[in-house]
Amino acid sequence: MILPGFLYFVIFKYLPMGGLIISFQDYQPYLGIADSPWVGFKHFIRLFTEPTFFMLLSNTLILFALNIVIFFPMPIILALMLNEVRHRYFKNAIQTIIYIPHFMSWVIIVSITYVFLTVDGGVINEMLAALGFQKISFLTSPEWLRTMYMAQIIWKELGWSTIIYLAAITVVDTQLYEAAEMDGAGRLRKTWHVTLPAIRPVIITLLILKIGTTLDLGFEHMYLLLNSLNREVAEIFDTYIYTAGLKNGQLSFSTAVGLFKGLVGLVLIMMANKLAKKFGEDGVY
């Protein structure tokens, strides 16, 4: 029974990893892997010595930190709040509504943002102007990029991310609540002392998984937001791999960047896992 799954991983996950070899070559398609010249760490050296490297690294890490610190707790809070809604139909309705943005593509979301935020007649800027404020060029200011990025992620993914926590909450043993009530706990206390500890393993697991995909910040999303004026904060590994690698055809170089990104992710997930175990949790492996 395990064979189909095993084959899937071998064919689609492990064999392609062999392609990483080209990051140590000057890979030329018509020569193939066999005949392309070996160049050692040339592409890695280029990556680490290029002035863009620290920009890429810091942009990527800052956005990652924002994702973990700001976005990660939000669905937990939302799930706890939804759990307190006693009216079943009302709760279901809210759940359904907050899932909807998840199904929209980034292109649509970013386009909507553009229409709202543009200086040339965008709704928000017209409102600011009407209220006597200066217009703000949200789309081209480096200062607004991260706010915009996070706001879009929250709008799109918040509802969807609550699903798993809501599911975890439903399996909490009701006897625990009854016992807590006997001890005189109010709703807030019950949430704090019963619900939250009960879903803690789920939270930890999801946090580790989230850290594992650290540097995948969403290529499409950022690529759509990126322009000449906010590049210093918006260029991340994902967009750089695309422009330097695919668009300019430097396959070896972009593979090297991708490999580096993957290694950072691996190190982070191992650290997080270790930390989780230290605090007595299960970790993911």
Place this chain on the structure above:
Amino acid sequence: MRKSQMIAIKKVAAVVVSSAIILTACGGENASSGVYDANSKAEISWLNILHTASPPTDTVLNKLEEKTNSDITFSWIPDASKEERINTALASDSLADIVTLTLLDNSSVRNALKSGMFWEVEPYLKDYPNLAKIPPETIKSASIGGKLYGVPFQKDLARNGVTLRKDWLDKLGLEVPKTTDELMEVAKAFTEKDPDGNGVDDTTGFVDRNDLVYGAFKTLSSYFGTPNNWQVSEDGKMTPEFMTEGYMKTMNYMKDLYDKGYINKDFAVTAKTDQQQKFAQGKAGIYVGALFDSKNLLNMSKGVQDKMELVMANDITSTGNESDRAIWAANNGIGGLLSFPRSEVKDEAELKRILKFVNDLLDEDSYALMTYGIKGTHYTVDDKDAATITNTDLWQQEVQPFAASRPKESGFKIHDADPLKQMADKMIADNANYAVLNPAYALESETYNTQGSELQKMITDATYKYILGEIDANGFNQAIESWKSAGGSSIISEYEASYKATQS
């Protein structure tokens, strides 16, 4: 590295390589061979670029197949994603008999061409009447390292200029501008004097897009005497355009436009379609771009701005002297190559049959088919060979997508009856006399090939920042310095060496 590891890696590599071979073998090899027979029906697959939203229907294609005695299968690549799609196609060797390569300065395209992946065609051209007529300068510009790896698309040398709202000019009593100062005056008047007379301050002079090349910037920079990408001095010293005085003047001009509000504020993030929409909706009165866009702009404005009248200008200078007229030439008039990969076109016989097909595409009849469509269905033509499109919607669906596939786009008897288009064609022909070529187009630089576009980003970003007032001249010079140290200096010296090699 330990020996066992080494062996493991070798094993993995072997599996990867062999599976790659299996995959390419499955990729449908055409088992066509045999002798070249000019009258045989040719089976042609064509990896082509699509500039419209959807591919054409078969109506025109059938006629074209009839005309060229062939069976054409197109694989369309949308223009917006051509870089990655072409690169992937080259990387995976999933090509077709004919591959449209438009980005000759893209490093992987260049490497692929130089590697001998494609047939070299120059020796064959003389055998075909239309191909033999390709001018030697065109062949020289389209060659890489002196070798021609495909049939060049022959484009007009320089097609850019300024399109203005004539009705607005008339209303405000202004003349068509001749100098950049006058253009500034027009921009000011269009912004401040309510040219549409609706009593609301809702117009700007320029409407531009997020493109320093095909948008306003590069064309304006020609008016200020900026070289086209590179300038080469008599003793062979190369200077990039952004280190010249003209470039600085252009930036200052754009900065002025921006500061005073004579241009749409968000031009740095405006897409081409939005730019054209804004113009068609009467939000602005000056459009800089290809001169033939004027016809489209007018068509788009139907029903929204029915009073719109347009006038074009191609003779603007910063000094007012006729002798200073200049306009940059896009890719020195080369629109790319129709190239024939050796993996698909197996032998000389097949190559010859395909070259005959390309030769047939260059005929007047093929041109008419790919430009106007089928006579009676899409257009009518009068006794002076002036064609009028009768069904625009149908034409857009069935004919327009072919426009980018024409190997040559001017010099035919049949012409557009639309006065604006005729005017544009005349001005574009006129532009050729003042065209500024890029002296580095056929030169080689390894650093440019690998890092050129990353480096160019530094300059592009700095240019926008200067125009928007985020950095000053000092900041811009710093950007140039970092460009130099990040590899720009090597590009300069490599180009100089390459230039010297071609001169001797």
